[in-house]
Amino acid sequence: MSVVATERIERLRALAREAARTGEFDRAREHVRLARRIAERHRLSLPRRFRRFTCDRCDVYLRPGANARVRLRPGRVVVRCDCGATARYPHSGRTDTKE
Numbered sequence: 217m218s219v220v221a222t223e224r225i226e227r228l229r230a231l232a233r234e235a236a237r238t239g240e241f242d243r244a245r246e247h248v249r250l251a252r253r254i255a256e257r258h259r260l261s262l263p264r265r266f267r268r269f270t271c272d273r274c275d276v277y278l279r280p281g282a283n284a285r286v287r288l289r290p291g292r293v294v295v296r297c298d299c300g301a302t303a304r305y306p307h308s309g310r311t312d313t314k315e
């Protein structure tokens with residue numbers, strides 16, 4: 217487990233989040249892709265909140281209200297990216313749908 221790699225991934229996540237907040241979605245994608253490459257190289261699994269807030273199809277960082285729509289369904293959360301991809305997660309009833 218590489219602490220440096222973990223910190224870089226967290227830093228990139230924060231940058232991607234900020235880029236998405238200001239509407240720079242392509243920049244957000246670059247940060248997300250780089251973080252994924254680092255994780256792959258170091259054989260790290262990405263943190264849950266990273267996976268939840270990134271689109272599997274277009275790699276953008278998802279900001280509900282900006283480029284993603286979040287719907288709560290019984291027992292699950294449905295997140296739809298502006299690219300059209302949807303992701304579904306089990307809904308534990310805890311606050312893990314929040315950032």
Ligand SMILES: [Zn+2]
Nearest residue numbers: 271274297299
């Ligand atoms: Zn997408």
